[in-house]
Every structure is written in C-alpha cells, then in structure tokens.
C-alpha cells in the first residue's frame with residue numbers, strides 16, 4: 254500500500270458525492286423546470302376559457318407574446334392581429350397569463366356596461382390606489398355608484414359652461430409662455446428655435462384642473478406645494494422597476510420597501526395633508542354666507558355631498574372626497590395634455606388642415622367665446638374628433654370576469670377546432686385586454702383609410718360604437734365612462750382656439766421621430782424622453 258492511497262480514496266469519495274449532489278441538483282432543477290413549464294403553458298391554457306379562440310402562437314415560453322406587444326406602439330400589433338385573426342382572439346402574456354382581446358363593439362359594450370360582472374383588474378387598481386387613494390378610479394362597484402352620484406353635478410353641462418372663463422385664463426398664460434419660448438434666440442443658428450410644447454401644455458392642463466377642480470391657482474408652479482408633491486408622485490410611478498411590478502402581481506412581495514414605494518408613500522403623506530387643508534378650506538367657504546366663488550368641482554361635489562336630501566349612507570367620507578382631488582388631477586391632467594400635444598403635432602404635419610382650422614377660428618370676433626360658440630364651430634369639432642380617434646391618450650383598458658359569464662358577439666367567430674362560437678362563455682378570472690385604440694382605428698368601422706388623419710371623415714359610420722362620444726371608445730362607455738369628457742372637450746377647444754389663432758405650428762427642420770410612450774397614457778416621446786418639440790411662429794397680425 255502506498256501513502257497516496259488514502260488521498261485517492263478521499264478524492265474518489267468526494268467525486269462520487271459530488272456526482273450524487275450534482276445529479277440531485279440537476280434533477281431538482283429539471284423537476285422545477287418541468288413544473289414551471291406545466292404551470293406556464295398547459296395548465297394555464299387548460300384553465301382558460303378562451304383556449305379555442307384564434308390568435309397568435311406564443312413566441313416565447315416565459316414571455317408569451319408580450320415582447321411583440323411591447324416592441325411596437327401601443328395597439329399597433331393588436332390592430333394587425335385583429336385583421337389577421339378576427340375581432341375576438343387570445344394571446345399570452347408573461348408567465349403564462351392568458352388574455353382575451355376584443356375588437357368587437359357589441360362584446361366591448363357589454364363588458365363595459367356590466368360592471369358587477371366585469372371589473373377592473375386588481376393590479377391596475379393597486380397601482381392607482383397607492384398613488385391616488387380612495388377615488389372614483391379605484392372604488393369597488395358599490396362605492397363607485399355612490400361616489401359617481403355625488404360627483405355627477407360637478408361635470409354637468411352647466412358646470413362646464415361656468416368653468417370655461419377659467420380655462421381661458423390659463424390658455425392666455427400658456428400663449429404668453431409659448432411666445433416667450435418661441436422668441437428666444439436659437440442655440441443652433443442653422444435651425445429655428447424649437448419649443449418644448451408638451452411641457453408647456455402639460456403645465457397648462459395641470460393649472461386648469463387646479464383652478465377648475467378645487468380653486469388652486471398655479472399648480473404647475475414650483476411654489477405650489479400640492480403641485481410639487483403630485484409631481485413627485487408621478488415621478489415615483491414612472492421610476493417603478495421590476496420589484497414594483499412583482500409587488501403588484503404577487504401579494505407576497507407587498508411589503509418589499511422599494512425606492513418607488515418609499516417615494517410614493519412620502520409624497521402621499523404630503524398630498525393627503527394638503528388635500529385635507531383644501532377640503533377644509535372649501536367647506537368653510539361654502540358654509541360662509543355670501544361665498545360666490547364656488548364654481549370649482551370640489552365645491553360642487555361638497556355641495557352635493559352636504560345636500561339635505563342625500564341619505565347619510567350615500568355621502569362620501571372625507572377620505573373619499575380627498576381621493577377625488579388626486580384622482581381628478583391624475584385623470585384630468587395627463588390625458589388632456591397628451592391629446593393637446595398630439596393635436597399640435599397633427600397640425601404641424603398638415604399645414605392645410607391648420608390653415609382651414611385657423612380660418613374658422615378667426616371668424617369669432619371675441620377673444621373669449623362661450624363654450625356654445627366654440628361647439629358651433631364644425632371644423633374645430635371634426636378636428637378634435639379626429640385627434641381623439643387616432644391619437645387616443647388612453648389606448649388600452651383591462652377588465653376581469655368577476656363571475657362566470659356569457660359575452661354576446663356582433664357576429665359568430667370560428668374557433669381553432671373549426672366550430673362556430675356564437676357567444677363567449679367565460680369563467681370567473683378570465684382577463685380581457687381591450688385595446689380601445691384598435692377599435693378607434695378599425696377599418697370595418699372607419700373604412701380602408703382608417704389610418705389616415707382626415708377631419709372631414711363622416712363621424713357617423715354605419716357600425717355604431719358604444720362610446721360616450723362620436724362613435725369612439727376614447728372615453729369608454731358604461732358606468733365607468735370618463736366623467737370628465739365634456740370638461741376635456743371644452744378644454745381642448747379653448748386651448749386650440751387660443752393657440753391656433755396666435756401661432757403657426759411647424760415640424761422642426763430635421764424632424765425627430767416622435768413616438769407614443771405608454772404608461773397609462775400615450776405621451777409623446779423623443780429618444781425615450783417624454784417630449785414634443787415644434788417650431789412655433791406668430792401668426793401675422795396677432
């Protein structure tokens with residue numbers, strides 16, 4: 254026996270044990286991978302009620318079709334798929350999630366109408382309620398009905414008519430800000446000065462919601478504590494990372510203190526405190542004899558909430574009232590600034606349309622027409638409609654079946670197995686992906702030139718769409734339809750009236766690629782940064 258023999262034995266034994274360990278690990282991993290595969294694909298598919306529907310095959314086991322969806326502008330890939338597979342299809346999201354996606358007006362109308370059967374998804378509500386609190390966007394169906402009833406008078410035709418002078422006040426400030434930027438010398442002498450219009454418009458829409466929403470002037474100013482804490486909330490939301498998404502999807506990650514959640518929590522504390530002060534102050538103003546400045550939405554809401562004929566159980570709590578402040582800022586600010594920026598972009602591309610619109614606006618002989626006078630301008634109405642059709646700021650919505658249900662269809666579809674599907678029978682938990690923008694761009698509804706920007710098109714197509722406005726789903730339909738749609742239309746018209754009479758909007762000499770960047774709204778972006786830069790020239794004689 255040599256002295257090296259024990260070492261050899263030890264080495265052989267280590268190698269044997271390592272091999273066993275390695276085989277064990279590899280086996281364990283194979284079992285996990287097998288279970289993951291079963292979970293990600295066959296099990297999810299088996300449980301899914303839309304498995305017989307046509308649709309694209311998943312291109313990746315883990316991500317399903319999500320990479321193709323994320324790789325294009327929102328709604329574009331779905332629009333292509335609807336043309337290929339029909340108005341009702343299924344596709345797969347990350348981690349095996351199966352979605353039914355619809356472009357059928359009858360099915361969409363049914364889903365948006367029946368809010369007790371088809372609700373908002375938990376994760377969407379969770380993102381929003383962390384930021385906004387207990388407002389209309391996040392309320393469950395029973396509280397939603399109660400809140401909506403109290404809020405309705407604040408959005409009536411009369412209420413909007415009375416708010417329009419405040420819209421003009423902000424619009425003329427915006428005009429001055431645009432003129433100041435346009436008048437600055439260009440940093441590059443070969444190019445005319447460009448104006449960052451999205452930022453300026455965004456300040457204006459925040460100021461409009463501040464003053465018309467709750468009598469708070471200059472929300473966009475850095476001196477406004479509420480405006481600043483709200484801006485911090487949005488920044489934190491935009492900085493959310495993979496851990497934040499895990500928190501939303503999997504409750505186990507709920508208490509993980511990420512940078513974004515900490516920032517949201519801190520800003521919420523400030524926003525809540527300021528919101529409380531605003532509510533207390535508006536209540537006091539309402540109770541004070543002779544108070545006349547109560548045309549803002551919060552005052553109207555409080556008045557409706559304090560009405561003697563409203564039963565105590567129908568009233569909103571103070572927290573709910575406060576939740577409406579952030580909800581209105583959020584729902585009413587980014588949406589309209591996005592629509593307005595895309596409107597200016599369309600004008601810059603189509604100089605003929607801009608000239609025609611300006612000619613109509615110039616026929617008005619006052620600087621502050623009433624909303625009725627603006628509504629009588631037919632080309633302005635057609636232009637706004639076309640922007641809201643093609644450049645719809647809220648391009649997508651989601652719903653989940655809260656119970657087993659049957660969804661009617663406008664026409665039968667052929668299943669993968671060749672059978673005819675007259676109506677969709679879905680199980681509780683089925684997720685619906687509803688790309689609003691695809692219906693707005695549907696060739697079946699708007700004709701072969703549906704992709705073309707054409708304000709002169711007939712806004713009354715033969716297929717009726719169950720939307721609140723102009724056969725579009727832009728403001729959705731049913732009990733959750735946008736409560737602010739009249740407000741938004743009036744605001745867009747006032748801003749266009751002031752800006753287009755004052756300036757000509759043009760594309761930069763070397764146009765940038767401006768693409769929609771979707772995070773709830775489809776804001777314009779240049780090279781990944783939210784932005785829209787245009788050349789702005791004063792209109793002669795103005």
Ligand code: HEM
Nearest residue numbers: 389584585588589592647650727728729733735736737741
């Ligand atoms: C062009 C501008 C706007 C667009 C495209 C738009 C679009 C929408 C859409 C699609 C929804 C439904 C979301 C869903 O349930 O999935 C919605 C809801 C809502 N919008 Fe708007 N909106 C706009 C402007 C406004 C304005 C100006 C306000 C307030 C002043 C506002 C307040 C709200 C509120 C509070 C809700 C929740 C309604 C509910 O669930 O009952 N929106 N909006």
